[in-house]
Amino acid sequence: MPTLRRLDISEFRNLRSATLQPGEGINLISGENGSGKTSILESISVLAHGRSFRTHKFRRLINNDEKSFTLFGQIFEGTTRNIGLSRASNGDIQIRIDSKAAHTATELAECLPLLVMNSASFQLLEGSGQVRRKFFDWLVFHVKQEFKHYWKLYARCIKQRNSLLRRDKITRSELLPWDQELTKAAQHIESMRSEVFELFQTHFLNEIGQFDFTETLGAELSCTYVSGWSKTGNYNEQLEDQFERDVAAGYTHIGSHKSDVKINLARVPAVEELSRGQQKSVIVALFLAEALVFRTTTGRTPVFLLDDLPAELDEKNLRIVGKALKNLGSQVFATAIDPKSILTGWELVDDESLRMFHVKHGQVELKNDITLRDSFLL
Ligand SMILES: Nc1ncnc2c1ncn2[C@@H]1O[C@H](COP(=O)(O)OP(=O)(O)OP(=O)(O)O)[C@@H](O)[C@H]1O
Ligand SMILES: [Mg+2]
Structure with missing residues (x-):
C-alpha cells in the first residue's frame, strides 16, 4: 500500500520549516484556527498532484516573505521513492522523482494516489x-x-x-x-x-x-x-x-x-x-x-486527507467512519481543532500505530507519547 513516510516542508504558506514522519495508519493533526493544519494537507496534495485543493494560484502557496517553496516526500510501497517539488514566484517548477527530473505532475500522481475530503x-x-x-x-x-x-x-x-x-x-x-x-x-x-x-x-x-x-x-x-x-x-x-x-x-x-x-x-x-x-x-x-x-x-489503497472531519458529524457517525477507514487499511491524515473526538471515537488512545502531530504558528511537533494523549483527553 502506498504510504507517505516522510514529509519535509519549506516556506509553504505559514510552514517555514517542518518535518513529519507519518505512520502508515492514522495521522492526527491538531491545532488552533490558523495554526497550519490545512496547509500540511495542502502540501501533501501539492507534492502528490502538483496542485492545491485550495487555489490555482501557486504564488499563494509560497510563504509571504519568500520567493519559493520546496516539498520533499518519501513514499513507501514495497520500495522507497523520493519525490520533490519546488516552485518559485517567477513560475519555475522543479519536480524530481528518485533524483531524476520529471516533466509533469502526472508522474507524481501515480506515486501517491490521494483522496481529499474537506468542506x-x-x-x-x-x-x-x-x-x-x-x-x-x-x-x-x-x-x-x-x-x-x-x-x-x-x-x-x-x-x-x-x-x-x-x-x-x-x-x-x-x-x-x-x-x-x-x-x-x-x-x-x-x-x-x-x-x-x-x-x-x-x-x-x-x-x-x-x-x-x-x-x-x-x-x-x-x-x-x-x-x-x-x-x-x-x-x-x-x-x-x-x-x-x-x-x-x-x-x-x-x-x-x-x-x-x-x-x-x-x-x-x-x-x-x-x-x-x-x-x-x-x-x-x-x-x-x-x-x-x-x-x-x-x-492499492489511496491515501486519505481529511480536513476537519469531526465538523458536522456526531460521535456515532464519526465512529462509523473510523471503523470503515480501519477496515480499508489506508494511510490517513486527519486534521481537527481538538483531536479528542477522533481519539475516543476511533478507539485510538492505546493504538500504537497512531501518530499525533500538533501545530502551533506553523511549527509542527510530534506528540506521540501515550501519556501525552491522555492530556488531550482532559
Ligand atoms: N503564503 C502565505 N504565507 C504565510 N502565511 C500564510 C500564507 N497563506 C496563508 N497563510 C497563513 O497560514 C495560516 C495557516 O492556515 P491554515 O489554513 O493551514 O490553518 P488551519 O490550522 O487549517 O486553521 P483552521 O482551523 O481555521 O482551518 C493562516 O494563519 C494563514 O493566514
Ligand atoms: Mg483548516
Whole structure:
C-alpha cells in the first residue's frame, strides 16, 4: 500500500520549516484556527498532484516573505521513492522523482494516489454535475488504463467541434469527421464508466447502509449514473438531431462531458432533504466507495486527507467512519481543532500505530507519547 513516510516542508504558506514522519495508519493533526493544519494537507496534495485543493494560484502557496517553496516526500510501497517539488514566484517548477527530473505532475500522481475530503466536498451534493463527474472520473482514470487516452481524444474533438459551431454558416457535413471521432471516444468512455460505476454503486449503497439514519428516511437513497445523451438511441444520430440547437448556442449540448452521478432520495436530489451531518455521511460513503473500488481493482489503497472531519458529524457517525477507514487499511491524515473526538471515537488512545502531530504558528511537533494523549483527553 502506498504510504507517505516522510514529509519535509519549506516556506509553504505559514510552514517555514517542518518535518513529519507519518505512520502508515492514522495521522492526527491538531491545532488552533490558523495554526497550519490545512496547509500540511495542502502540501501533501501539492507534492502528490502538483496542485492545491485550495487555489490555482501557486504564488499563494509560497510563504509571504519568500520567493519559493520546496516539498520533499518519501513514499513507501514495497520500495522507497523520493519525490520533490519546488516552485518559485517567477513560475519555475522543479519536480524530481528518485533524483531524476520529471516533466509533469502526472508522474507524481501515480506515486501517491490521494483522496481529499474537506468542506468543498459538499459540492458533490450541492454542486453541478461537473463536480460529481470529476470525482467519479478520478476512479475511472485510475482503474481503466485507456480512459486517459479516450478522454483526451474526446476533449480535443469537443473543443474543435465547438469552435466550428461558432463559425459562420457551418454545415452538418463539415462537422461529420469530428462527430465520428467524438462518437468513437464517447462510446469507449461510456462503456468504461458504466463498468466502473456498477462496482461503485454496490460499494456506495453498502457503505451508506452503515449509517442508521438511512433507515429513518422517508425514501431510499439512490446513486445513479446518468449518461450525457439519451440511452434509447445512438450518440451520432442524436448529435445530428441537436445540430440546429448546437449551432445556435455555439456549443455541444450532449456527450460524455454532460454525464452525471445523481444522488437522490426518491426522485429528488438528496441535498434538498438531508441535514448537514447526513450529507457529510453520504459524502464519506462516496469517498469510501471510491477507495474500495480502487483497492479491489488495483490492489492499492489511496491515501486519505481529511480536513476537519469531526465538523458536522456526531460521535456515532464519526465512529462509523473510523471503523470503515480501519477496515480499508489506508494511510490517513486527519486534521481537527481538538483531536479528542477522533481519539475516543476511533478507539485510538492505546493504538500504537497512531501518530499525533500538533501545530502551533506553523511549527509542527510530534506528540506521540501515550501519556501525552491522555492530556488531550482532559
Ligand atoms: N503564503 C502565505 N504565507 C504565510 N502565511 C500564510 C500564507 N497563506 C496563508 N497563510 C497563513 O497560514 C495560516 C495557516 O492556515 P491554515 O489554513 O493551514 O490553518 P488551519 O490550522 O487549517 O486553521 P483552521 O482551523 O481555521 O482551518 C493562516 O494563519 C494563514 O493566514
Ligand atoms: Mg483548516
